[in-house]
Amino acid sequence: MAFHRLRGKLLSFTRAARKLAALGAASAALAACAVPSDVGSGGGGVQGDGGPVKVALLVPYGSARGSDAQVARSLENAARLAVGDLGAGTVALDVYPTQGTPGGAQAAAAEALAAGAQVILGPLYADNAAAAGVAVSGTGVPVLSFSNNTDIAGGNVWVLGNTFQNTARRLLGFAARQGRNRVLVTHATNEAGQIADRAVRAGAAGTGAQITGSVGYDLSQAGITAAVPSIRAQAESTGSNAIFLTGNTAGDLPVISQLLTEAGAGGETYRFLGLTRWDVPAEALALPGLQGGYFARPDPGPLGQFRARYRGTYGGEPHPIANLAYDGMAAIGAVAASGGTVGRRSLTASSGFAGTGGAFRLMPDGTNERALAVAQVLNSSAQVVSPAPSSFGGSGS
Template identity: 70%
Template sequence: MSIRGLRARLVSFIHRSRKAVALVATTAALTACNVAAPLGTGTGGGGVDSAGPTKVALLVPLGSARGTDGQVARSLENAARLAAADLGEGVVTMTVYPTQGTPGGASAAATQAVSEGAQVILGPLYADNAVAAGNAAAGSGVPVLSFSNNTAIAGGNVWVMGNTFENTARRVMGFAARQGRNRVLVTHANDEAGQIANSAIRSAARGTGAQITGSVPYEFSQQGISAAVPTIASQARATNSNAVFLTGTPTGDLPVIAQLLSEAGIGGEAFRFLGLTRWDIPTETLAQPGLQGGYFALPDPAPLAQFRARYNAAYGGAPHPLANLAYDGMAAIGAISRRGDTVGRGTLTRNAGFAGTGGIFRLRGDGTIDRALAVAQIVNRQIQVVSPAPNSFGGAGS
């Protein structure tokens, strides 16, 4: 890339920086949200017995002041109804409760849902909303399957359904270590999302065979990235690292830092790049010279494509990228209900897990989630799956 082209990219990057921070967390406030921990440390959500179909309360951000929340809410509701229809009559019933996208609204919605006999809460969307809903339902035995991916809120009666940084990092590092890329230097922005990403990678490294050789933060700006590259390059060489974990997003800092590091001699065969975010969205990212040969994780493409096609056929449009979380949650609830079991901690955390729109997944006792992911490599500007998503949890996430 020419100096002029790189400068243009950096200028564009600055204008997109706030948007990019949000995309690190999949959607704004799902991850990088300052929230208090939910009540309980792992014993809540035991379940509520009741005859007949399982009563599901769907909490979505209808009535929110955020302009995009209405669209997200409708897509989540559509996906949940699609899953309920697939289960057949008599398995679940669903009532929709608006949260206005606020903790107060989520708390009120959860309180009302519990009083009206809900046995499980599906949603809400934002991390602080999920904490509020979990606290409101904490004494009832009702589990909360939130659409957040923020592991800081997991525990007690609250689970996160969104794919987490830890899950992605564990999968990518486990595969990379088996390819001999076992000494990993982490780079991350010094903002809140970047710090969360760095912490998640360090936590995920345990048990993967990978060793974290250090981490280098950078200011989320043109000057910050440029200034940090010499330090990253020097530390990568000094620590004998053979892989560099890039936490940036394709619409933000990722293309810039990958390009600058490549020009500094970091990347390629000597220092394999590892990705914490999806490098195939947008597809233009695959053409980035600095990312060629790098590894990143993605859901099993076959079931995800099937879900999107069925959603489009049912509702005449594409689902929101988070809609699959509502389908997966309802499918898990239905699988338990079909067996005649109560939806609660014991049945939600069964080791075999559940079939989802992006492959299998399982809920853990600590409120987090394991999602079976594929590992892909960018080869000649195209995706090449180098490790398919496992179909059981004997090897998923490893």
């Protein structure tokens, strides 16, 4: 397929797909949450008075961004759906607007702390989450943000969004077990591409896969076209048998996958691995260059349940990241229901929690691990070839 046809197809993708690709797309919600078996005393949390755990939800009401009000409403709806599932007396939820700014988030966190909040759920943006973390630093109050930017993770701040490193680890482990253990990484040379490259490299540790190198390209037609010969040459010279494509369906992925395939650097010889969701939008699965490649996604079963319940309750579709609010509340509620203090030790229980895309757990370094399925693109459809693990006793096969 010629480049201009690919570009035309690319530009026809929906604006919603652009937002989803950057976030990795969110998954689904279960009606119940798991109670961790090793919550201990909570460790570092704020001891309550024996009543409901006081949770402050920080969302971007009042933001100058036109889309933030809808996102905020969807996050609040999902959190309230989780509160209802937890049952009366488990958590008490109060909502604080952040205006979508670091200053607003810091002020909201301080106000919530003064009102007795024991946990902060949110805020949305990475810089907002960092500011909220500063506002409650040293208090033991955890901040469970809706970001997936691991640069702000650590201390009392966690990220709930699925991270690139988590996706890379799952795919590289699966690929290595299939004999695709020598992987060349391709990425745009902009900041986002460099972040993706670093995430794949970091995710390779302990998977059995070896990163043979990486090749960058300018995010343009000329840049991608110029890089293809170099990618193929490096794949051959390093004995690679897989190529990691870090682009997304709303940007470079349709073009680079097709041009590499036409250049003989794809297909069976160099199996493609994808860092982003290839099924968002669904039309992307028909792209010729992606056929046979692998990407990771949450368990679709719980996602369908969450969306159906959200529609039934609120009469509309949830925002793609609304599930993160449900997950955060489910984790808080699981600890509270077990009688533990919601804090570092209980939130980082190794057994994890049941979430909207399957099992997930919060890590001591502020990142998270989510159980993901591996899908292969076959005949323009996504077929699960390795189901998402139901717990963290194993890593899937």
